[in-house]
Amino acid sequence: xxxxxxxxxxxxxxxxxxxxxxxxxxxxxxxxxxxxxxxxxxxxxxxxxxxxxxxxxxxxxxxxxxxxxxxxxxxxxxxxxxxxxxxxxxxxxxxxxxxxxxxxxxxxxxxxxxxxxxxxxxxxxxxxxxxx
Numbered sequence: 001x002x003x004x005x006x007x008x009x010x011x012x013x014x015x016x017x018x019x020x021x022x023x024x025x026x027x028x029x030x031x032x033x034x035x036x037x038x039x040x041x042x043x044x045x046x047x048x049x050x051x052x053x054x055x056x057x058x059x060x061x062x063x064x065x066x067x068x069x070x071x072x073x074x075x076x077x078x079x080x081x082x083x084x085x086x087x088x089x090x091x092x093x094x095x096x097x098x099x100x101x102x103x104x105x106x107x108x109x110x111x112x113x114x115x116x117x118x119x120x121x122x123x124x125x126x127x128x129x130x131x132x
Contacts, residue, residue, distance in 0.1 A: 016042070016045055016046050016049040016051055017049055019046070019049075019051045020049050020050035020051045023052075023107075024051070025051070025052040025053070025054060025104065025105025025106060025107070026041070026046055026051055026052070026053050026054070026105065027053075027054050027055075027056045027105065028041050028043055028053050028054065028055055028056065028075060028097065029055075029056045029057060029058040029062070029063070029071075030055075030071060030074045030075045030078045031057065031058070031063045031065065031070065031071055031074050032057070032058035032059075032062040032063050033078070034074070034078065035062060035063065035064070036062060040078050040079070040081075040082035041053075043075070043079055043089060043097075044079060044083060044088055044089065047093070047101075052101050052102075052104035052105040053097055053101055053105065054097060054098075054101055054102035054103075054104075054105040054106065055068065055071050055072060055075055055094070055097045055098045055102060056071070057071050068098060071098075072094045072095070072097075072098050073094075075089060075094050075097065076088075076089045076090070076091065076093075076094045099113050099114065100113040100114045101113075
């Protein structure tokens with residue numbers, strides 16, 4: 001596990017270059033941010049500045065749901081509405097945040113987060129979720 005100071009969770013970040021320079025990963029918890037009205041993290045700007053941005057669900061009380069697929073969808077939609085750009089944070093970018101960028105944010109990208117020889121298997125099959 002990384003040192004606690006090596007990862008950060010914020011909605012309002014201004015020192016993006018500083019974070020990238022010091023290899024600080026950022027956890028983006030979009031549903032929690034929306035529920036708590038804490039704003040939208042500047043995900044596009046962070047990523048453009050080289051900051052590794054992962055996705056998370058935060059906790060049950062802040063989210064009511066621990067579904068990473070839902071979090072991926074909400075991350076994309078929140079980026080679109082907060083930047084007024086329908087092309088912002090496409091599905092491939094969100095998928096990278098949920099896999100290799102998440103691993104990079106935790107300094108584990110040489111072990112997990114991608115399908116490569118030598119990496120731990122991180123795939124799991126999922127059945128469609130039926131909501132009634």
